[in-house]
Amino acid sequence: MRHLPIVIAAVLASALPALAQTPASKPTAKPTVAPNSAIAPILAPGRTLLSTKEVMRHIVNPAAETFWAHSGVVDDEKGANDRTPTDEANWKLSMDSAAQLVEAGNLLQMEGRARDPNGPWMKYALQLTNAGVRGMAAALAKDHDKTFDAGSAMYDSCYACHGKYIVRPKDSLYRHDIDKDLEAAGKTPK
Numbered sequence: 001m002r003h004l005p006i007v008i009a010a011v012l013a014s015a016l017p018a019l020a021q022t023p024a025s026k027p028t029a030k031p032t033v034a035p036n037s038a039i040a041p042i043l044a045p046g047r048t049l050l051s052t053k054e055v056m057r058h059i060v061n062p063a064a065e066t067f068w069a070h071s072g073v074v075d076d077e078k079g080a081n082d083r084t085p086t087d088e089a090n091w092k093l094s095m096d097s098a099a100q101l102v103e104a105g106n107l108l109q110m111e112g113r114a115r116d117p118n119g120p121w122m123k124y125a126l127q128l129t130n131a132g133v134r135g136m137a138a139a140l141a142k143d144h145d146k147t148f149d150a151g152s153a154m155y156d157s158c159y160a161c162h163g164k165y166i167v168r169p170k171d172s173l174y175r176h177d178i179d180k181d182l183e184a185a186g187k188t189p190k
């Protein structure tokens with residue numbers, strides 16, 4: 001069992017009481033970045049506290065899962081289930097999770113975390129940011145199709161980066177849907 005580094009535990013402890021008192025915020029705010037704005041990749045200096053794996057596990061994956069759970073149509077026992085939000089509370093979840101992915105793309109471009117600062121890593125990180133920006137715009141517009149498209153764009157960034165950078169031992173028990181799709185396409189990195 002790994003423990004959180006002390007510094008993070010301290011930050012969390014000081015932030016939690018404040019979080020508990022925060023009143024529910026307004027559901028939507030206009031994103032500061034417009035979709036399709038030409039953002040250049042940047043190797044950002046700074047201090048990384050979490051590993052890439054932790055950023056994936058605790059920030060990128062939960063945010064993406066939340067966004068996906070509020071988009072698209074899935075077949076379940078009751079038939080086609082359209083998960084696109086129909087109320088403010090759920091649109092807020094889409095907006096929040098998309099915003100988290102926008103900045104997560106930046107976290108992946110930080111010195112010490114960017115695995116391959118001169119390679120496609122930066123492009124894929126930016127792809128995640130741009131998909132998040134599209135997600136925010138879709139949530140702001142409360143638009144069904146744009147939400148679905150943003151979710152696909154998010155998925156494409158995971159798929160592209162994992163296909164290039166994650167080498168899994170053959171006997172790995174860990175399987176994400178992304179891995180299964182990569183495997184089916186014969187694109188697992190060697």
Ligand code: HEC
Pocket residue numbers: 052053056057060061064065108121122124125128154155157158159161162165166176
């Ligand atoms: C710029 C590259 C990049 C992008 C974009 C990216 N990932 Fe990752 N991801 C990685 C790398 C590298 C690892 C392996 C980290 C390690 O094991 O050290 C990883 C690992 C993971 C893991 C496994 C974490 C664990 O506990 O072992 C999950 C889950 C994950 N990513 C989900 C996602 C999802 C979902 C997306 C898209 C919304 C995404 N990733 C986008 C590079 C990326």
